[in-house]
Amino acid sequence: MPLAVIPTPVGNLEDMSPRAVRMLKEADVIACEDTRTSLPLLRHFGISARLVSYHAHNEKGRAEHLLSLLAEGKNVALISDAGTPGISDPGREIVLRCIAEGVDVTVLPGPTAFVPALVLSGLQPHPFLFHGFLPDKQGEREKVLLELAPLQCTLVFYVSPHKAEKHIRHTADVLGNRKAALVREISKVYEEARRGTLRELADSVAGGIRGEIVLVVEGASPPEPDGDRWKEAARAMLSEGLSSREVVKIVSKEYGLSKNDVKSFLFAEKAED
Numbered sequence: 001m002p003l004a005v006i007p008t009p010v011g012n013l014e015d016m017s018p019r020a021v022r023m024l025k026e027a028d029v030i031a032c033e034d035t036r037t038s039l040p041l042l043r044h045f046g047i048s049a050r051l052v053s054y055h056a057h058n059e060k061g062r063a064e065h066l067l068s069l070l071a072e073g074k075n076v077a078l079i080s081d082a083g084t085p086g087i088s089d090p091g092r093e094i095v096l097r098c099i100a101e102g103v104d105v106t107v108l109p110g111p112t113a114f115v116p117a118l119v120l121s122g123l124q125p126h127p128f129l130f131h132g133f134l135p136d137k138q139g140e141r142e143k144v145l146l147e148l149a150p151l152q153c154t155l156v157f158y159v160s161p162h163k164a165e166k167h168i169r170h171t172a173d174v175l176g177n178r179k180a181a182l183v184r185e186i187s188k189v190y191e192e193a194r195r196g197t198l199r200e201l202a203d204s205v206a207g208g209i210r211g212e213i214v215l216v217v218e219g220a221s222p223p224e225p226d227g228d229r230w231k232e233a234a235r236a237m238l239s240e241g242l243s244s245r246e247v248v249k250i251v252s253k254e255y256g257l258s259k260n261d262v263k264s265f266l267f268a269e270k271a272e273d
Contacts (some may be wrong), residue, residue, distance in 0.1 A: 001070055003098050004077040005091060007084040007110030008041060010212065011187030015111045021045045023108070027077040029069055031062065033090060037081045054078065056090050063094045070103050082212075083112045088132040088158055113186045114156050117214035120193045121181035124218070127153040133160070134167055141167070145174035152219040159213040164205045168215060172198035179218040185211040230255040231265060238266075 004023050009015040024030060024047045031054035032038035038051065054062045069076050078085050078094060084107075085091030098105045114130050131148070134157060135141045148155055159167055159182075168182070175198070182194040182201045190211065194204055198217065230251050237247045244266050252259045 001073055001075050002104035002106045003066070003070060003094065004075070005085050005095065005105060005107040006077050006079050007108060007112065008038075008079050008082055009187065010082045010111045010113050011185060011191070013041070013044060015187055016041075016045065017108070017110055020108055020110060021047070024049065024077055024079075026075055028074040029066075029076050031066055031076065031078045031094075033080045033085075038079060049077070054090055054094070059090050059093045063097045066094055067097055067101060067103065070098070084110060087112055087114075087130075111187070113212060113214050114158070116186050117181070117183035117193075118154065118156055118216055120183050121154075121216035122195060123154050123179065123181060123216055125154065128156055129153050130156045133158045134171075136163070138170065141170060142174055145171060149175050150220055152222060154219050155217040157215040157217070159215045161209050161211060161213060164209050164213055165202050168198055168202040168205065171215070171217065172202060175217065175220075181216045182213060183216065184209065184213045186214070230257060230262075234262065234265065235269070238269075 004027065006020050006023060008020070024042065024045070027047075027049045029052055030038070030042070030047075030049045031052050033053075033055050035051045035053060042048070042051075052062065052065070054066070066076055066078075078091055080089035080091065083089060086095060095105055097103075118125050118128055129148070129151060131144070134144060157167075157171075164182075168180075172178075177197045177199050180196070180198045180201055182205070183192070185191045188211070194201055196204070201215075233254075234247050234251050237250065238244070242250075244263075247266065248259050248262045251257065251262045
């Protein structure tokens with residue numbers, strides 16, 4: 001039998017799909033991050049399968065148990081407290097073990113926090129890079145942010161409420177005071193999207209904030225053309241006898257410029273002559 005990886009709502013119970021409910025009802029065993037969190041959800045939908053804990057502290061050992069159940073032909077489902085298992089929640093270990101053992105895995109589409117937050121941010125939705133949680137230690141966090149700094153794609157992070165101000169302010173220090181959005185409580189009553197610069201968002205949470213938080217940050221700006229060096233290079237090529245067409249082709253490629261910009265410059269140069 002395949003392992004079924006099943007997303008659960010991040011806020012609103014109406015986000016639970018009929019297929020997810022059916023497969024959980026068919027499961028012999030449901031592995032969940034915290035039985036205390038999952039029980040109310042399962043009871044709401046009339047699901048009464050046996051629960052086993054599967055969390056960050058027992059993931060490797062519990063994977064062996066789940067594999068043995070799958071080998072016996074049991075229907076095993078995996079859920080997390082909210083969202084899709086394996087995305088900043090336990091799940092990757094058992095999926096990898098199933099792949100290694102030749103056990104089929106099926107993953108249902110469904111709720112996750114970062115996609116709605118990305119759209120709500122108003123920032124460029126693609127390309128984007130989802131990073132998840134940044135490291136707690138400042139040195140490790142700075143190393144990660146420095147690696148991300150040159151990327152021109154939109155960056156998406158999960159942020160713990162009690163670390164929000166410190167992490168957002170540090171992100172501004174390393175990446176610069178970029179445009180960003182703080183989206184919290186996706187699909188819940190108090191869903192909110194705050195938009196501004198990173199430092200404005202850090203100030204907005206200085207008094208504290210509650211709920212599940214997604215931080216969306218604009219990517220790095222494209223590098224500026226290399227000053228006026230390309231103009232000097234273009235003039236030098238013309239003086240050496242290259243045609244305007246050849247100069248446009250070479251300069252636009254070497255300096256990352258549009259051909260129209262180079263053509264306009266050459267036209268202005270000729271007009272001045």
